[in-house]
Amino acid sequence: MPASIPDTMKAAALERFGGPEVLGIKTVPVPTCGDDEVLIRVEAAGIGAWDFMEREGQMAEMLGGKPKFPYVPGTDGAGEVVAVGKAVKDLKVGDRVFGIALGNPKGGFYAQFTAVKASQTARIPKGLKVEQAAALGADGITALQGLEESLQLKPDQRLLIFGASGGIGHLALQFARRLGAKVLAVASGEDGVELARRLGAEAVVDGRKGDVAAACREFAPDGLDAALVLAPGDAVETALKHVRKGGRVAWPNGVEPAPKAPEGVQATAYDGIPSPELLKRMNQLIEESPFHLEIGRTYVMEEAAKAQQEVLKHHLGKYTLKIQ
Numbered sequence: 471m472p473a474s475i476p477d478t479m480k481a482a483a484l485e486r487f488g489g490p491e492v493l494g495i496k497t498v499p500v501p502t503c504g505d506d507e508v509l510i511r512v513e514a515a516g517i518g519a520w521d522f523m524e525r526e527g528q529m530a531e532m533l534g535g536k537p538k539f540p541y542v543p544g545t546d547g548a549g550e551v552v553a554v555g556k557a558v559k560d561l562k563v564g565d566r567v568f569g570i571a572l573g574n575p576k577g578g579f580y581a582q583f584t585a586v587k588a589s590q591t592a593r594i595p596k597g598l599k600v601e602q603a604a605a606l607g608a609d610g611i612t613a614l615q616g617l618e619e620s621l622q623l624k625p626d627q628r629l630l631i632f633g634a635s636g637g638i639g640h641l642a643l644q645f646a647r648r649l650g651a652k653v654l655a656v657a658s659g660e661d662g663v664e665l666a667r668r669l670g671a672e673a674v675v676d677g678r679k680g681d682v683a684a685a686c687r688e689f690a691p692d693g694l695d696a697a698l699v700l701a702p703g704d705a706v707e708t709a710l711k712h713v714r715k716g717g718r719v720a721w722p723n724g725v726e727p728a729p730k731a732p733e734g735v736q737a738t739a740y741d742g743i744p745s746p747e748l749l750k751r752m753n754q755l756i757e758e759s760p761f762h763l764e765i766g767r768t769y770v771m772e773e774a775a776k777a778q779q780e781v782l783k784h785h786l787g788k789y790t791l792k793i794q
Contacts, residue, residue, distance in 0.1 A: 475509070475552055476500060481581035482774035482791070483540035487527030490775035496540045501576040501585040505555040508588050510567060514604035515547035515579035517769070517777045517789035519637070520724055525778060529573060538575070546570045546607030547579030547793070548600045558588040566594045570607030570744045579604075580774055582793055592749035595756040602763040605637065605788035606752075612722050612742030613642035613698075614752050617649060620720035620738045621696040625650025628690040630709055633701030634671065635662030637788035638722070640764050642698055643669050648755050651696075654689040656682060656709060658701070658784060665786050669762060677703050686712035693717060699729045710735070768792050 483496040503509040523529055524543045548568035551561055561567065569591040571578065576585045594603040616638075617623045629646050633639040634655035646653050647670045655666035656677040666674045675685035682705040686694065693714025699706055699721040706729050713719055715734035723739050731737035764787025769777040774791055781789045 479582040480771065481540070481542045481577065482771050483542045483580070484525060485539050487525065487530070490779055493525055493775040493778070495772060498540050498542065498581070500583045503553045503555055503585050505557040506587055507555045507585045508551045508558060508561050508567070508591055509553035509583060509585050510549045510569060511552045512547050512579050512582060512584055512793045513549040514601040514793060515544045515791040516605040516608060517781050517791055518545050518608060519781050521778045522782065524573070535575060542577035542581045544578030544580035545572045546604065547584070548594060548603040555588070561588055561591065566600060567591050568594055568603040568607050570611060572608070580771070580791060589746050590744045592753055595753040597757065597761060598763060601768065601790055601792070602765060604790050605763060605765060607744070608742060609637040609788060610641050610752050611744050611748055613638045614645050615740060615742050615748065616698050616720050616722065617642060617645055620740045621698060621718045623649055623651050623696055627651050627695035628654070630654045630656065630686065630694050630697040632656045632677065632697065632699045632703065632706055632709055634666045635786050636700060639700045640665060640669060640787055642700070643671055644761060645755055648758055654685060656705065661786055665764060677705050682709050683712070699725055702726060763787065765790055770794065
């Protein structure tokens with residue numbers, strides 16, 4: 471390894487699966503960079519609402535292979551490329567990148583360095599700071615894949631986004647508008663309603679206190695063409711009744727309970743899976759015009775356990791971890 475890359479690093483890691491108390495600061499080896507990987511000096515990591523499940527070991531079987539401890543979590547993040555594998559063609563040392571790697575066997579983004587497949591990494595799009603790009607990977611891919619692949623969203627279609635003020639939702643809202651769709655945003659709380667309105671939703675309703683059925687009727691008298699469900703809530707079933715026959719409903723796996731689509735409506739559960747093509751497409755959409763990535767709060771590494779608990783409460787956008 472080059473002299474500038476140390477042998478060990480600081481990470482928020484776990485010695486065993488369990489509650490928040492198992493996550494603490496450890497000194498661990500810097501991962502090696504494989505032929506198809508890039509080694510990133512991480513500056514910020516995203517805090518996912520699913521991170522507690524990774525910490526508790528709920529994802530261990532899904533990810534395949536036996537987990538190695540100390541285990542470094544963190545699905546997405548951003549920083550600077552400090553080494554590239556010999557098979558990597560389109561990234562170089564010094565590039566500022568963001569990446570996504572759920573259950574990375576070489577360790578996640580809650581660390582000073584991580585080695586990630588180059589195919590799951592992309593340059594930070596113009597207009598975004600590194601701390602914003604850190605929160606982009608998992609949520610952005612999940613938002614765009616839901617809209618384009620699962621819902622096959624077309625210009626001028628009327629789309630409902632349930633959970634529009636969260637990490638995935640506020641990105642999906644902006645992508646949908648760039649794809650030419652009209653959006654009814656179901657957001658959480660007055661602050662969530664304000665954010666969705668600011669991001670360009672044609673109509674907004676508070677999912678907790680508002681009249682969701684009335685909002686759907688007014689927004690789409692002939693029925694909604696599509697719905698992207700990103701959060702649970704009592705009003706989900708009410709809203710989905712307004713999707714027209716032949717319409718589509720999609721949600722990422724992990725939304726519990728899973729939504730129930732009305733008869734005659736196509737229902738799709740999906741996973742956000744990164745690919746070079748999808749990352750490129752996402753960057754193109756982001757760079758079309760000013761794009762907003764809402765960072766609800768930033769924590770330091772020592773607060774990783776606290777951040778994983780607080781991200782489960784009401785908040786806007788996504789939380790991040792500053793890696794120092």
